[in-house]
Amino acid sequence: MGSDRLFVTDCINEVNNRLEKLFDEREIEPKLYEAMWYSVSAGGKRVRPVLSILANRLVGGEMEEALDMACAIELIHTYSLIHDDLPALDNDRLRRGKLTNHIVFGEAFAILAGDGLLNMAFEVMLDNALRHRENLENHVLAMDYVAKAAGVSGMISGQTADILNEDVDEENIDINIVDKIHINKTGKLFAAALCAGAIIGKSTREEVLAVETFGRKIGLAFQITDDILDVTGTETSLGKSVGKDVEAKKMTFPHVYGLDNSIKIADDLIKEAKDALQIFGSKAKDLIMLADYLIKRTN
Amino acid sequence: MGSDRLFVTDCINEVNNRLEKLFDEREIEPKLYEAMWYSVSAGGKRVRPVLSILANRLVGGEMEEALDMACAIELIHTYSLIHDDLPALDNDRLRRGKLTNHIVFGEAFAILAGDGLLNMAFEVMLDNALRHRENLENHVLAMDYVAKAAGVSGMISGQTADILNEDVDEENIDINIVDKIHINKTGKLFAAALCAGAIIGKSTREEVLAVETFGRKIGLAFQITDDILDVTGTETSLGKSVGKDVEAKKMTFPHVYGLDNSIKIADDLIKEAKDALQIFGSKAKDLIMLADYLIKRTN
DSSP states (O other): HHHHHHHHHHHHHHHHHHHHHHHHTTTHHHHHHHHHHHHHHOOOOOOHHHHHHHHHHHOOHHHHHHHHHHHHHHHHHHHHHHHHHHHTTTOEEETOOOOOOOHHHHHHHHHHHHHHHHHHHHHHHHHHHHOOOOGGHHHHHHHHHHHHHSSSTHHHHHHHHHTTTTTGGGGGGHHHHHHHHHHIIHHHHHHHHHHHHHHHHHHHHHHHHHHHHHHHHHHHHHHHHHHHHHHHHHHHHHOOOOOOHHTTTOOOHHHHHHHHHHHHHHHHHHHHHHOOOOOOOOHHHHHHHHHHHHHHHOO | HHHHHHHHHEEEEEEEHHHHHHTTOOOOOOHHHHHHHHHTTSOOOOOHHHHHHHHHTTTOOOOOHHHHHHHHHHHHHHHHHHTTSSTTTOOEEEEETTTTTHHHHHHHHHHHHHHHHHHHHHHHHHHHHHHGGGHHHHHHHHHHHHHHHSSTHHHHHHHHHHHTTTOOOGOOOOOOHHHHHHHIIIIIIHHHHHHHHHHHOOOOOHHHHHHHHHHHHHHHHHHHHHHHHHHHHHHHSSSSSSSSHHHTTTHHHHHHHHHHHHHHHHHHHHHHHHHHHHGGGGHHHHHOOOOHHHHHOOO
């Protein structure tokens, strides 16, 4: 276990260093750079890029080829946080223990920084694809996967449904909707991170489907854990405002299923997620360790 | 000239029909769909997609292969308008003769609709690339071109500089900055539309450079004409608020060079743009006709 944990730490360091280089390489207007980098460097858990690199490694890929795809997915995740925190959306003032982007840089720059990060994610992936022309078709397939997961039939649709389903009273709760919101908001990008890594690593169709199932299930469990922590956690431990979901009567799992049931659902999802990786045998131990960490976390 | 004008009209119809299909093909949350489609269907001039298709045709490409790339560029342009109109940015209430997106759908949906359109642009280009695998490398090169033009070293950087350079008094005007803002805001995406079309059509390096020069110059002329119309036009003829640039002391050409000089600069740019197409001979007549139209327009 020791060496696996080290590999995950290595991954995180590689991602952080590479993100810094990707920013340094670009000619970005200084204040925009500052706003973008503020949120990218705000100390996220780098779960999505690590998943992507681990899935790539699982099927025999090379870190060098997978790293930029992983970083691009983190850029997409970061842009979504900046825009979600805006006053017109979730109106949050705290994120990862720091003031949110629009509080520090103003709304105009938070909007532009988010736009810039989403666009930059595709620049990074496309440049990386062009550096690996012998594997170009897989890069395009992987990008297509990520684009769909991040888009209007994925993450953006989840955020939309989230907003539309605020202020719902108990008697009007639709259990199918809360599942769908979470799958779209988190599950699909988790799955895409894994699938993209695997596809670039020249995985078989069966392997892609396995990591996709794993990704959707841990993504959903991750989001449920987030919702649980919004109820049970503290602002200090989480680094973000708590109790806001309840206040906004958001369609969260604790709101719909109650706290104890939500914990059980998350546990079951993690079990099912691990089962999906059986075809890989012991090679999947890094991903399994990560899945366990994701619901045991306290922030 | 008659048949060329017809071909441009055909292009516009093809783009409009294809945009409708691209929306219909997708599973988009109804209110988000409505917000996105509202701005996409708001009757833009479709200049960028037409340029892209004409450049593709100029080098012997097929409309079928170039159409989705052209539509994607229009989606990018539309997202940029929605976000630019937001209260935190230009705070516009009128665009293309209609209320702006955030006035109709609220700020949250205007932000999400913009995000959705930018992301969808890449989905559309990637899907199109995967339908033309025999020409995959050119598609990736074309996408890379578009991504860079739209991003933090292109359009987004132009918008950033635009905001940062509001409220500048006469004595502090830097002529280099106004050029740079316009090249980034408009010139680069115009050029990218042309280059992407040409690259997909398997153009030579010389041909790409020629349409790139043409694109930058007509893009700059187009933006200068926009600024001139902001001074000389009416809200009715333009379908958007006028006089706002002056009020905000924006770094526009009329503000920096005066009205008469700005008209001359735009004329000269169009002449230089046409010169850049000499290598194509009479085959470039559609593009030349379009260049003339762009500065003679009144809206």
